[in-house]
Amino acid sequence: MNLKTEIIQIHELSVQLTWKSNVRMMRVRVVPPNGTICATAPRWTSRKAVIAFLTDRYEWMQKAVQKVQSHLRPTPLNYTEGExxxxxxxxxxxxxxxxxxxxxxxxxxxxxxxxxxxxxxxxxxxxxxxxxxxxxxxxxxxxxxxxxxxxxxxxxxxxxxxxxxxxxxxxxxxxxxxxxxxxxxxxxxxxxxxxxxxxxxxxxxxxxxxxxxxxxxxxxxxxxxxxxxxxxxxxxxxxxx
Ligand SMILES: [Zn+2]
CATH class of the missing domain: 3.30.2010.10 (Metalloproteases ("zincins"), catalytic domain)
Structure with a gap:
């Protein structure tokens, strides 16, 4: 059962956090195609612990988002007829x-x-x-x-x-x-x-x-x-x- 979802800001990154009663560990993943960062935490965890967990993974999240989003990035314009x-x-x-x-x-x-x-x-x-x-x-x-x-x-x-x-x-x-x-x-x-x-x-x-x-x-x-x-x-x- 999902208890609650909220957005947690770690520097410039917005993390969609879901508190769950049926998970044992905190988890974070970056979801294609837009590089949305989704995290889950057991509902007994404190908000402070979640922020510490995510802050530890800040550089990893940044890189993972960049990697996912690099597939989205279009090529520069050529400025030619019909483009x-x-x-x-x-x-x-x-x-x-x-x-x-x-x-x-x-x-x-x-x-x-x-x-x-x-x-x-x-x-x-x-x-x-x-x-x-x-x-x-x-x-x-x-x-x-x-x-x-x-x-x-x-x-x-x-x-x-x-x-x-x-x-x-x-x-x-x-x-x-x-x-x-x-x-x-x-x-x-x-x-x-x-x-x-x-x-x-x-x-x-x-x-x-x-x-x-x-x-x-x-x-x-x-x-x-x-x-x-x-x-x-x-x-x-x-x-x-
Ligand atoms: Zn601003």
Missing amino acids: QVLLFGVPYTLHIQTVLPKEKAHVSLDGQSITLHIQTSSTREKRAALLQSFYKERLSMAVSVYMNDYQSKLSCAPIPFRILRRKSVWGTFNVRSRSIIFNLALAQVPLECVQYVVLHEMTHQYVHAHNAEFYQRMSAFMPDWKQRRSTLKTISVAPLG
Whole structure:
């Protein structure tokens, strides 16, 4: 019989812990395809003992999650004709169109496709830079809308933000400068996940840790944040480079 399930945070890792009456030992495993960490503990164990057990296995869990998730990671984009690219979770076909020698390179978007209007001689790097500038513009628009909305809801002063390429984090709140860096790759995830990251980082201006108070504040403005977070965790986006 399952008695209780809860999420235990060991540094950045969320562990789904189930207390059971019919097990004798604590166990932890990493479940494919998303690298969900599941642990079971006998119901007579103390929470403190479970945390100590998991903390001991922190490095193992980190490696196991990485190993499982490495299968999910898609290959980088080639930026070539007919390739599929994502904008806010929606797939588009990438088209490459040649512009006249004096025309400026630009990007256009319609219902099914994103077209890079660029010189014939353009390199992969130039096409990448063009698509990334388009992503940056779109993401900046979306982030601004959500930030303005939450700034008025939280009655807080505007928080400056930047959009940069980041390898492993969706966002970072800098306490010292009271500013946020968002990962450019967010332009590829659904808007509800972008909105989740915006509120998450803005909440860090009040609470630094991911503790109960932090999640209470999140829930007050976004009752379904957990669902959005798990969507974000299962999403795989192309590394932008
Ligand atoms: Zn955080």
